[in-house]
Amino acid sequence: MWKLLLKIFQTGILTEKRGRPLSQTHPPGFGKSLAIRHVDAGSCNGCELELWALENPYYALSSGGVKFVASPRHADLLLVTGPVTRAMKEALLRTRDAIPGPRRVLAVGDCACNGGIFRDSYAVHGGVDGVIPVDHHLPGCPPSPDELLEAIHHAFGSSPPSSE
């Protein structure tokens, strides 16, 4: 046990300071924290790797008041990755509908923005816009954690979305 504690002590705090904390940017209608429901609508898992990276101590997403939640009922932001496969369309619609307003929709990655390399396939809808209205787009294959943080803050601090 002491080895574990020693390791924590030796590691120290690695979180990098960047940007403004959410509490200074929160728009009316949200509290001082942001809850994100992520839906993978058929991505290759590359974007998910970077979403996972946001939770590591360098980016420490949750220390800024942002967290990924299991239930769409608890969410403010719907974050979608993948080109939206035919098989995921209904699940995406149902998840969106279960999120109470005011809500935002953020499409992450080239696939979610326009279908990416899978655009011409019979099996995809060619991006989230083809299925539900999107408030913010973040292209990239995959976008870096810094770009993701920026986009999440931007989506959170923006004026009321068009989809409301």
Next chain:
Amino acid sequence: MDNRNPRQSLPGLCLIPREDGIPRALFPQETPEAYLAQARILESAGGRFLGLWGAGDPEPRICTAFLLREGLFVLVLPLPKETPSPTFPSLSGFIPAANRFERTVRDLFGFRPEGLEDTRPWIGHDLWAVPPLSLPPGSPVPENPGAGSSDYPFVRVTGPGVHEIPVGPVHAGIIEPGHFRFQVVGEKVLRLEELLGYTHKGVDGLFRNRDIAWGARLAARISGDSTVATSMAYAQAIEQALDFSPAAGVRALRALLLERERIANHLGDLGAIGNDAGLGFALSQFGCLKENLLRKNRQHFGARYLFDQVTPGGVRTSLDDEAIADLLEENGILLEEILALHKIYDDHGGLQDRFQNTGVLLPEVAHRLGLGGVVGRASAQAWDLRADHGGDPYRRFPPALALAHTGDVAARVLVRFLEIQESLSFSRALLEHLPEHSIAESIPDNSGPAEGLGIVEGFRGEVLAWVRLAPHGVIEAAHIQDPSALLWPALEIAVPGNLVADFPLINKSFNLSYSGNDL
């Protein structure tokens, strides 16, 4: 088992060793009977079934891959061209793992597996009115008006107290989509059945009529965590088709990239497994180590996850002396950290209590399923292409095989720890002896049709690629096979008997790809 020469018991099937990796070849079969007989011979000779896929016009066929100690054998059964829904003999009677592959071929191409009793759709979810790949490339695929109206017929367990837990396709976290159906009594899982196909993106259809470079970009996006492995398998397949052999420097850099992908994924998995067992410390520590490695990737290769680094004919980036020195330093630091964290894992009673005897996949079951990869090796299945075959550079610095015998979560954790250490010493040897830094050559043109195979040991297990080229580098058909498709059925066997609450831990210890399975 250790006989690497072609055996007399495999009539007509002979493999020639290759400089760039595993001996591999396609063996056309003239009749369905010959195909069936040859598959039985390969299976009874100890061959592991690695996958089965189809290809449509202009040369409709079924391809079935077996891995033996000698190398990779792919049986090709040509199908009649003018018949609308040709039949092929099902292998699922003696190779249960063929079930989902044959259902996939039926869903996508409309080829009918004769003798397969399971008539349920698989990857296709009954979404289309006609099999999408039975149509010419680019033509619109009519949707099935009745799609989604009926539930997938899961096998149900009945009896007093039995209830069902449906999970997915949207899961509680940052996870790919898929559906799990648990039949449960109290806290205990009686049966688990998976329904996958939610991430089906029509990859085999997208390959058709594209050029080699576009195909390489697609091959890199089969499963984001295995981008080096799938790119490399694809590059090998193209190179075999064009009878091209990459330079020693290219082979060494590819091997290095593959190990960096393996280490990054194993680090991520070890952290996530520890976290699922309640040790948040693990997620933080391994998360940092992984992030450090990704940043080095970005610095020296220009991409955190090494997307598009391996291209047919070469690699994208070379390393100068400064970069090599930096990566050697990183290598030493990481090894020290891993040894320290391994000790902490081993000494942590609470963690070991969750790991041991959880999600047991018995060695005899793993053997019967023909498993390889981390999951197979954790259940005593001694297969690792890097250790078994050793094309260059593996022959020069042979990595040792990591093996465990208990088949539980603890074994899968142990195999990952051992593999990281082995990967680090192999990477060190590569960096210290990197041949001349030529990174890419232009691949030759082909005047006639050409066909090739590629296979590499990805971080989960064997990743396979097949391409068929029309003249002048146009892809007629291609297929990439992630090992997940073979490993998903193993998860269905490892989970029953465990608590529902242990499912996330067991699932994480397998860490299978949905996208690589659904294609």
